[in-house]
Amino acid sequence: GAVVSQHPSRVICKSGTSVKIECRSLDFQATTMFWYRQFPKKSLMLMATSNEGSKATYEQGVEKDKFLINHASLTLSTLTVTSAHPEDSSFYICSARGYPSGSISYNEQFFGPGTRLTVL
Amino acid sequence: KNEVEQSPQNLTAQEGEFITINCSYSVGISALHWLQQHPGGGIVSLFMLSSGKKKHGRLIATINIQEKHSSLHITASHPRDSAVYICAVKETSGSRLTFGEGTQLTVNP
Secondary structure, three states: OOOEEEEOOEEEEOOOOOEEEEEEEOOOOEEEEEEEEEOOOOOEEEEEEEEOOOOOEEOOOOOOOOEEEEEEEOOEEEEEEOOOOHHHOEEEEEEEEEOOOOOOOOOOEEEOOOEEEEEO | OOOEEEEOOEEEEEOOOOEEEEEEEOOOEEEEEEEEEOOOOOEEEEEEEOOEEEEEOOEEEEEEOOOOEEEEEEOOOOHHHOEEEEEEEEEOOOOOEEEOOOEEEEEEO
16 A cells, blocks of 8 residues: 655654654655644544645644645655644644555545654 | 544453444545554554445455444454554545544453
């Protein structure tokens, strides 16, 4: 099956700094990428949806100036948490959908391994 | 009421037991996903269904579109199956997934 990678897997940063998380589709072209946030023992919360080459669509309540999303190519999307605060500490997961092909079905969505962010 | 409801929320089984996790939804969907999340967080997509039944190894997923219900079955359960299992649906309209709250499965040796 298709693979989505995230980097870094975990990051610890000081309050006020910015952190960039990369999400890559390794063996397929991702037409749409999704960024989720997950709190302990809770389900995934969609933050934003991005299509290659266009601006991300943010969910209600998600600050677009704080969580900058760039989907510059069909295999890479980045999430930058700007001026991070301790309340931004969370598990961030990206997911991708690709063009239907021999190995990818329409509607099929692949998830990255997640990035655990801790802001001190 | 959540659009996607899973039951049970928690499930403890003995190794070898047959396990069923249920998912009911209230919206029109184009696809239903079963996901597995191990401690440490990584999510693995187990199945994507739009009708009928799929099998992969010891895992079986079924869906009844008319009843808006899906089940995930694990045969001959093993401690390594211990994880959170999440049902997610893609609504007919829109591109997002709507997630259930997850089922925490613990399989004891």
